[in-house]
Amino acid sequence: MTRGEWRNLRIGLGFSSLWIVGLGVFTLYPVAASLFYSFCDYSILQRPVWAGMENFSTMLGDDVFWISLKNTLIFAGFSVPMGLAVSLSLALLLNHEVRGRAVYRTIFYLPSIVPIVASSMLWMWIFNGQYGVLNWVIGPLFRLWGDSPPAWLGDPAWSKPALILMSLWGVGNSTIIYLAGLQDVPKEYYESASIDGASSWQRLRYITIPMISPVIYFNLIMGIIGSLQVFTQVFVMTGGTDGAPARSTLFYALYLFSTAFYDLRMGYASAMAWVLFLLIAGLTWIATRAARRRIHYSG
C-alpha cells in the first residue's frame, strides 16, 4: 500500500473505531455465543455444556413450542395482510385533494407512536368484557344472533382477534410510507389512462398498485418481521408470559422470553431464537420470490 492508502486506512478505521467495538461486543459476539449456546445446556449460572442437537430435537416434541408457533403464525397471517389493506386504503384516501388532509394524516399516524404499553392499557380497557366500550358498540350485532358479545382477552377464542384488531390501530407508519410512494407516481400516467377511458378501479389495478409495488413489498417484509416477534402488547395485556387465557396468546417471543429468563433454559431459548431467525429468513425469501415478477422498479 502507498503512504496515502495507509493514511486513509488509518483515518477510516479511526472514524469507524466505535463501530468496530460496537459491532463486536453488541452484535458479532452475541451472534456467535448464541449459536454456540443453541447446541448447549446453559443456565447462565453455570458454564454451558455441549449437548449437540438435543435442544432442536426437544423442540420437535415440545407441545408448547408448537402452540406458540401456531399462535404466532395465526396472528401474523391475519394481522399482516389486514394491516397492509387498511394502511393502503387510508393512504389512497389521503392521496386525494381533500380539505384538512394534514389533520387526517396526523390522526391516522398518531396511534402508531403511542408507547405500546400505554396503548395496551387503553385497549384492555376498550376490550373489557364487563364495562368495555367495544362491546357496547358491537353488542347489538351479537344479540341479533342471540349471542352475548365476547369477553375478548378473557376468551381463548377471541383473544387473538382482539390483538389483531388492536394491531390495525397502529398502521399509521405504513400509511405514511404508502402515501410517500403514491405521491411519487407521475400524474401523467393517470391522465393518459383517463383519456383512454380507464375506470378508477382499472387505474388502481394497472397503474397505482404496480407503481407502488416496491413499497407494498417493503411494508410486507417489515410486517412479517415485526409480527413474528410481537411481545410487548401481549405481555402487558395478558399479564406476563403465560399466554392467558388457556395459552391462546402464547406467542413465540413470549415463550422464548420465559424459557430464557424464568426457566433459565438459555440454551433451549437460543435454539428457539435461531429457529425464529430461519423462519423470518424463509418467509422473507418466499415473499421476495413471489414478489419478484410482480414488483415494478422504476428508475
Next chain:
Amino acid sequence: MRKLSPAGRFAVYTGLGLGTILFAFPLAWMLLTSVKPIEQTMVYPPQWLPVAYTVVWDGEPVEVTRDERIEVPSVLVERTSGNRVGERTLMAVERYDPGDPAYRLICRAEPGSWLVTERTGTLARSKGTRQEVVSDEEIRTRLKFRWDNFPKALETMGGRSLEEVEGSIRPSSAMTRPVTFWTFLGNTTIVCVLGVLGTVLSNALIAYGFARVRWRGRDLFFGLTLATMMIPFPVLMVPLYGVFKSLGWIGTLFPLWVPSFFGSAFNIFLMRQFFRTIPEELSEAARIDGCSEWRIFWRIILPLSRPVLAVAALFHFLYAWNDFLGPLLYLTRKETFTLALALQSYQSQHGGVQWNYLMAASTLTVIPIIILFFFAQKTFIQGIATTGTKG
C-alpha cells in the same frame, strides 16, 4: 391527486370520516376515562362524559353517587339490629314486612328514582355517610373533570397506596424518599437524552468513515454491517444479557443507553446515504486548504447533515421512550424503572380495576410523545417516508 366527481368526493370524505372516528376515538376515550371518578368508569352502558351529580339536602348542595336505579316499586329500609345496624338497603315492596322489627322503613322508592349516596373522597362508607332515594328531577347533573386523578396517579404509580397519598393512613416508610412518577420520568429522560446523544455522535462519525473516506476493506466491512440488520433481537438477547451481567450493569440504566454510543447498523446506513449526496468537491477544496478529516467532518459535513441527524435523533428518542423489552430485561429495582415498565407494573399491581388512574398514567406517558410530534411533525413524516422508500 386528481379532481374528484361529486360521488367520488362523497366516498372519500365518508371513508376519511369513518377512519377518523376509528383512529381518534380510542385516544379520546383514554382522555375521557382519565378524568372520570372511579364509579363512573364502572357502569354499563358506558358513560361518555365525566359528570358530577348533586342533590340539595337541607338547603345545601351535596355531591352524590348514583348507586342504583329503582326498577320495581321498592322501599328503602334500615337495619335496626345485628352487626350491620344502621345499614340501608333496598327491598321490593312485596318482600317487605312492616311487622319485621329487624328493619325500619325510611321511605318508599318509586320506579325511575335513584338510590344515591353522599360522595366521599375514597368512596368509603362510614356511619355518617348519607344514603337516600331521590327522584330523577332532584339530581342535578353537570360536567366535571376530575383533574385530581392526575396527581393521584402520579403519586400512586410508584407503589404507594391511595390511602397513603390522601393522608388517611400514615406512610409506611417515612424515611425513604417515595418512588413516584417523577422518578420514572427522570430515568426515562436519562435513557432518552443520553441515547439520542450517543446515536447522533457515534453514527455520524462512523458513517463519515464509510461515506467519505476510501480505505481498504471498507466495502466489505459495510456489507457485514448491513447483513447484521437482518438478525432479530431474540438471537442476541441471551448473550447480551450475559455481556451486561459480566459488566455488572444488570439493575442499572447503562444497558439501555451505553450501546447507542457504539453505533447501530440502521443509522449508519441512513447517514451514509445522506453523506454521499454531499458534493465531494466541498471536501476536496477543504483538503487543499489543509483541513484535517476531523475538521471537514465537524465543520462541513455535520452542519450540512442536520435533517438526517434530526431523523436519527427523533426516532431513537421515540424508540427509547417506548421501549419495554429492554427495561424488562435489565431493570430489577423500582427506583430504576422507566415509564413504560412502571406503567405496566402499575397496571399489574392494581389488577385492572382503577381504570381512571390507569388511563391518567397512560395519558401522561403519551403526552410528551404527542407534543414532540407536533413540534417535529415534518421530520417525522419525512423520516418515515425516506427510511421506508429509500431504505
